[in-house]
Amino acid sequence: MIDGINEPPAPVLDVSVVVPVYGCRNCLEDLVDRVGRVLQAASRSYEIVLVDDNSPDQSWTRINELSDRHEAVRGLRLSRNFGQHAAITAGLAHSRGETVVVMDCDLQDVPEEIPTLLAAMTGDVEVVLGQRVDRQDSWAKRTGSMLFYRALGWLTDTRYDHTTANFGAYSRKVVDALNGMDESDRFLPLLVRWTGFNTAKVPVSHGLRTEGKSGYSLGKLLQMAGRIALSFSDKPLRLVMTAALMIALMAAAIAVFSVYRYSSGDIRVAGFTSIIASIWLVGSIVMACIGVLGLYLGKVHGEVKRRPRYLVWQDTWK
Numbered sequence: 001m002i003d004g005i006n007e008p009p010a011p012v013l014d015v016s017v018v019v020p021v022y023g024c025r026n027c028l029e030d031l032v033d034r035v036g037r038v039l040q041a042a043s044r045s046y047e048i049v050l051v052d053d054n055s056p057d058q059s060w061t062r063i064n065e066l067s068d069r070h071e072a073v074r075g076l077r078l079s080r081n082f083g084q085h086a087a088i089t090a091g092l093a094h095s096r097g098e099t100v101v102v103m104d105c106d107l108q109d110v111p112e113e114i115p116t117l118l119a120a121m122t123g124d125v126e127v128v129l130g131q132r133v134d135r136q137d138s139w140a141k142r143t144g145s146m147l148f149y150r151a152l153g154w155l156t157d158t159r160y161d162h163t164t165a166n167f168g169a170y171s172r173k174v175v176d177a178l179n180g181m182d183e184s185d186r187f188l189p190l191l192v193r194w195t196g197f198n199t200a201k202v203p204v205s206h207g208l209r210t211e212g213k214s215g216y217s218l219g220k221l222l223q224m225a226g227r228i229a230l231s232f233s234d235k236p237l238r239l240v241m242t243a244a245l246m247i248a249l250m251a252a253a254i255a256v257f258s259v260y261r262y263s264s265g266d267i268r269v270a271g272f273t274s275i276i277a278s279i280w281l282v283g284s285i286v287m288a289c290i291g292v293l294g295l296y297l298g299k300v301h302g303e304v305k306r307r308p309r310y311l312v313w314q315d316t317w318k
Contacts, residue, residue: 015101032048074315102167104166127162132165146162199283
C-alpha cells in the first residue's frame with residue numbers, strides 16, 4: 001500500500017499515542033500496558049499506533065500479538081527503514097484522536113507523564129512539549145544531543161531547547177497541519193515550530209533505557225543537522241557567500257603582495273601576478289558556490305520526484 005494520504009474519517013477518539021518502533025521489541029508490551037493504564041485512569045478513549053520502521057529485531061511479530069490482545073493497539077509496518085521522523089509521519093497520518101501524543105518506544109519517554117502533557121493543553125495551547133529536566137542518559141549522549149541542537153540552531157538561525165525532543169501532545173489542528181506538509185525531509189520539532197501554534201513546555205521525568213541503544217551517534221547527529229539545515233534554511237548559501245568574500249579578500253591581499261614582490265624585483269616572470277590573483281579569486285569562489293548549490297539542487301531533485309514519504313507494507317487494522 002502506498003501511503004502518505006489520510007484515510008477516510010473514522011470514529012474520533014480522545015487520544016492517539018503514536019510510537020515509532022525500532023530495536024525495542026521487548027519494551028512494547030510494558031509500553032502498551034502502562035499507556036493503557038494511565039489513559040483508562042483518566043477516562044480517555046484512546047488508541048496506540050505502533051509504527052514498525054522495519055526494525056531488525058522482529059518487532060512486527062510482537063506488534064501483531066499486542067494488536068490481537070488489545071483492541072486499542074494498531075500496528076503499521078513500513079516496507080523499509082524510512083527513519084524515525086517518517087515513521088512518526090505515518091503514525092500521525094493514521095491517527096484518529098483529537099489529541100495526539102508522540103513518544104519513543106524505549107520507555108525513556110515515561111508513559112505516566114502523558115496525563116501531565118494532556119493537562120497542560122488548556123486555553124489556546126495547541127502543543128505541549130515534555131522538558132526532560134533530569135535526563136537518564138550517558139554523558140556522551142547528553143553532550144551529543146546538546147551539540148546537535150546547537151549546530152542545528154546555528155545552521156537554521158533558530159534557538160532550540162535540547163531538553164525537549166518529540167515527546168509531546170499535539171492538537172488535531174496541529175496534526176492536520178503537519179499532515180498537509182508534503183516535503184520529503186521530515187523533522188518534527190522544526191515542522192511544529194513552523195506552524196506557529198501556541199506551545200507550552202512542562203517538566204517531565206525521563207526513564208532509563210532498558211533495551212537496545214540509540215541509533216544516533218555524534219557523527220550521525222551532526223550529519224542530520226546539516227541535512228536538516230539544507231532542507232529548512234538558506235543559511236548555508238549565506239555562509240558560502242561570506243566565505244567567498246573572505247577568500248576574495250585573501251586573494252586581493254596575495255595579489256597586492258605579489259605586486260610588491262614584482263616591483264621589488266623578486267618576480268621576473270611576466271604575467272605571474274595576474275595568474276596567481278585570478279586562480280585564487282575566481283577558482284575558490286566558483287568551486288565553493290557550485291558545491292553548495294549542488295547540495296541544494298540535490299534536495300530540489302529529491303522533492304520534485306514526489307515519492308511517498310513512507311510506504312505502509314502491513315496494517316493490523318485491516
